[in-house]
Amino acid sequence: MQTEHKITKQNYKDYVFNKMPKSSHWKNMFWAFIVGGTICAIGQGFIELYSIWFSDQDASILASSTLVLIAAIMTGFGVYDQIGRFAGAGSTIPITGFSNAVVSPALEFRTEGYIYGVGAKMFLVAGPVIVNGVTISVIVALICMVLGVL
Amino acid sequence: MMYYKGRTLNFSNSYVVDGYTIAGPKENHGKFKGMFDLALDDDMFGQNTFERAERKMFEHAIDGIVGKCNCVHKEVDAILGGDLLNQIVSMSFAARKTHAGFLGLYNACATFVESLIVGSSMLNSGLGKVICVAGSHFSTAERQYRYPLELGVLRSPVTQWTATGVGASMLSSTCEHNCVKITKATIGRVVDFGIMDVNNMGAAMAPSACDTICQFLRDTDGDINDYDAIYTGDLGKLGMSILVDLMAQEGYDISAKLVDCGASLFWEEQKTYQGGSGAACTALVFNSKILSKFRRGEYKKILFAGTGALMSPTTSFQGDSIPAITHLVEVCN
Amino acid sequence: METLSVFVKAFLVGGAICTLGQIIINFTHLTNGKILVIFLIAGAILEGFGVYSKLIDFAGAGASVPISGFGSALVKGALKAAKEKGIYGAFTGGLAACATGISIAIVSGYLVSVLFRPRTKAK
Structure with missing residues (x-):
């Protein structure tokens, strides 16, 4: 029971913050590390495999693309979000998380049709990644040109 | 005869004839297993979208309550209710199938x-x-308020789980045999303590619930000990x-009497963290557990409060805090 | 032994990047989209200074698979094309380098949405 301070509108946020159950930081970090590391190690496996036939750079791109495809299929089967429930950033930050972010809205909004549903909503979550990524790549390249680094 | 004091109304002839509930599979695996009139094995309910499934649940609940009370659709003067979707579509669309007057309501x-x-x-x-009638559906609410279903995200330990279900009550101005009676009601006001986390x-x-319950007790000079439970x-x-x-800060100790519909819906191992949420919680619990407890004589008089958070995804993205409202009714035997 | 150490490095560096992301989430409660964008921009800026490529040389998939590797690839492509074709390249290079990944994500998203239905979650 709260006796020391009166709860008011002003201090309510602090009061709630202190009362809130906290996420278990160590557990979250442990699973993020294990799952994230495993996805990257699997990616490394594909790189090793593809570099038998392709150049290093192509092998790397193909490996990432394979991971994207696998994550898309896992999303379709409703498995990827189960991993995300405990892995958190471990399944969000790898490229597979990007794939999940593209596929899950596509799947969800299919009921609104292929044009306005799948087509328009596909980048609901992942859109910011493409938009910001392309913008920053152009800016960085222009800055480097202006500075004469290139 | 209706009069009021403060924000509290008095009713002289409002009787709950009966209640009807439909619940989703997860709810029927919870603490209320077997207490619902209809429990779905599949929350698609034979439809091709979750929205249509929710709509069908509303249609079914309205038919169900009419049948359970041994009346016909024509006898019903009005249907009141709502759901959580934009433009309260589930309820409004379900009302197409009826001939009674319809008021669509929304207070989350x-x-x-x-x-x-x-x-x-x-x-x-x-x-x-x-x-x-009121209800909600996990899969439609999740899309509207949060993320696509298949997006893998770590849920915060303060999250709740939108309950799937619809509950309907038949209210009548006459009572044939010892009906449950709605005697008083306090209309809530919108309270915002600045919480931003959706x-x-x-x-x-919680502050709005406190505001309305205290207002009720002040308006009626009520004593918390007169009530068997506060929902x-x-x-x-x-x-x-x-x-x-x-x-406690207002001088009332309600810890022994407080029951939360959402929190009482699920078992710990169903991983809903804080418990259920959604318009279905109050509708399901009132029309199953509470009515049957009154019938068995376990309750004489209770307070029943519905709590609603009135934000939308747009307001949250624009950085506004969450306003909340609580309405309360006194239910007697 | 050589191959094994490549995997260990990928696992450790990839895991470390994800753990860093999780720490940021734990302490700031940022949403998924924001975390992705932050790591993407971090990778892009580090690549601008030529640092991220060195990490990829060291850790392989451990650095290229996280979304920061995606940002780095965008910038790397833009810089390379800018060097060859000037200002025209600065605009085309980034997307060209990542076209495979984006196209596969879009096409597979489309296919999956045709073949599957979203499922209600039990927990």
């Missing part, structure tokens, strides 16, 4: 209690029979403990 998860208050007022103004709706709603809508475990603290 407080909608069911809101409909009981409006319904009771209408009975006092001369209507004979009204149906109050996951933490319990904390956003709240979907505060969740955290919201409940905040409400107990806030009420």
